[in-house]
Amino acid sequence: MNPVVSVLFVGGVLGIGAYVVAVLDRAFGPVSRGPRDWFVWPIRRAAFLAVQRRTETERPDAEAWILAPALLAALAAAGLTAVPVTPSLAVADVSAGVVLFGAAMIIVMVAVFLQGWSPNSLFPLIGAYRFAAMALSFGIPFSLVVLTTAIPAESLSVGAIVASQEGLWNVVRQPLGLPVYLVTGAAVAFWGPFRIPEGTDLAGGAVLEASGSARAVWRIARAGVLVTLSVMGAAIFLGGHLGPVLPGWAWTALKTLVLLAVFVWSGHAFARMRVERFVWFGWVVLLPVALVDVFASGILAL
Amino acid sequence: MIELILVFSAAIFGIGVYGALSQQSFVMIMMGLELMINATVLAIVVFWWGTTGGDPRGQLLVVVVLAVMAIEAAMGFALVTAVYRARKADITEKLKRLRN
C-alpha cells in the first residue's frame, strides 16, 4: 500500500474506532441520556480536555511524560498494520504479522510504566508498578493464544491465518482461545475489570497527574489499543473479512464492532479486580488454560 | 554494506564492554552484558544475510543466542536477589569480602 494512504488509513481507523469506543462507553455507562447524548458527549469531553490547563509536578521526567501517550498511540497503529481488512488490502501483511502484533501489545507495558513513572508523583508510580506486575502475568497467556491461531494456518502471517478459517472459524476450532484473548486483551488495554493501574482507589493512578491535551491523547490512544485488539481478534478468531453476501471490509467492521462492544460492556458489567488477585488469576488460571489451548490445537493439527 | 553494519555492531559491543567493566551497580553491569549480546545478534544476522546464501542455520544460531540472553537475565536477577537478601548489597564494592 502507498505510504501516504497507509498513514491516513491507520489514522482514520484508529480515530473513528476511538470515537466509537467513547460512544459505546457512554451508551453502556451509568449516565446515559439517550442516543443524542451518546454521540455528542465524546466531542464535548474532548473539547473540555483541549482547553484544560496542564498540571505541573515537581521535577518530572518531562520528555518521557510527553512521549508516553505518543508511544501508546504508535503501538496501537503498529499492531493495526499487520491486519488485512479485505482479502487484498493490508498495510503490511508481513510474514511474521502476529509476532509484530504481539510485540506491539507487550510494549504497551512500557508506555504505561513511563506514564506512571514520569510525573514524579506517588499514586501514578504505584499505578505503574501495578501495571508492571499485571503485564508480566497476562503477557504469556496473551502471546500464547495469539500465536496458537497460527498453528492451523501453518504461517505467522495474519493474511494466511484469516485464509485458513475459510471452512471453520478459529473461535470454534480453538474454543479456549477467544475467551482468554478477551480477558487478556482487556487487561492489555487496562480496560474494564482490569482498570488496575488507573483505579479509583489510586485517585486515577497512572493518569492522575496527566491533564488537558496529554490526558486526551492518552485516552484516545488507549481506545486505539482497544480498537487494534478488536480488529486483530476479529481477524484471528472470527474469520476477519470472510463471510457471505456483504463485502470483506463490511464483515471486518461488523466483527470488530461486536468485539469492541463486548470489551466496552465488560467495563460496566464487572467490578474492578484487585491486582494481587489478578496476578494469581493470570498465572494459575489463564496460563494453564492457554497451554491447554496450544496443546489441543497442536494435536488437532497433527 | 556488511562492513558498515559490522562497524555498528562493533560500536555497540564496545559500549557494552565499557558498561560491564565500569559500572558498580549489578543491574547496570547486566545492561552492559545485554548490549554485548545485542551486538552479537546483529553480527550473526548480517553474516547470515550476506555470506551464507540464506542458510537457515545462521538464524538458528540467533535463536540459541536469544536463549543465552534469557538465561543470562534470569540467572543475573536471581543472583542479585540472593545477594540482596544476604547482604543488602546493590553494588559490587559491597561484596569485597566473600565471607560474612
Add this chain to the structure above:
Amino acid sequence: MSVLGVTAIVVFGVASVVTGWLVFRTDSMVRAAYWLMASFVGVGAMLVTLDSQFLGLILILMMAGEMTIMAIFMVMYMMNPAGLNPMVMVHQHRTAIAAGVGSFLLLATVALVADFPADPAPAGADPTAELGFELLGRSMLVFESAGVALLAVMIGAVAVAGKWGRFGDADAGSVEPPLDPEEAAS
C-alpha cells in the same frame, strides 16, 4: 539492497549506537533501562531490514518484557529509585574506557579489513518458514537443548533467589545497610 533499505540501516544503526551509549550517560535508572530497550528496538529494526522479520520482532518482544523487569529490579534494589538526581556509579573508569574503545577498534578493523565472501540470501525466499523447518527438522536437538537449558535455569533461578536456603532462610543473619554514609564507605 535498495536506497530505502540502506537509509533505514544507517538510521537505525546510528540510533541504536547512540541510545546504547545513553544507557550509561543518564542519571535515571528507569531511563537507562528504556534507553537500552530503544537500542534493542533499533537492532530489531535492522534485523527486519536484513530479511529476518521473525528474529527482529522476537528480539523486540523479548526485550520489552525484560527491560520492564529490569526497571522494577533497579527500583527494588538500587539507590535513588525514581529520581533524576545526578548519578555517577563507576569504578576503574579509565580501564573500562580503554577496554571499550580497544574492543571497538579491534572489531571495526577486522570488519573493514577482512574479506568476506559475498553470497547473499536469495531474495524471494521466506526466511521465517525456513527457520521453522530448520528448528523442528534437522536442528531439533539444538532447539530442544536450548529449551532444556531454559528449564534448568528456571529451576536454578528459583532455587538461588528463593527465601529458603541450605542453611536456613537466606536472609538469616543479614545486615541492614548502614544509614551513615561514612560507615558505608568504610
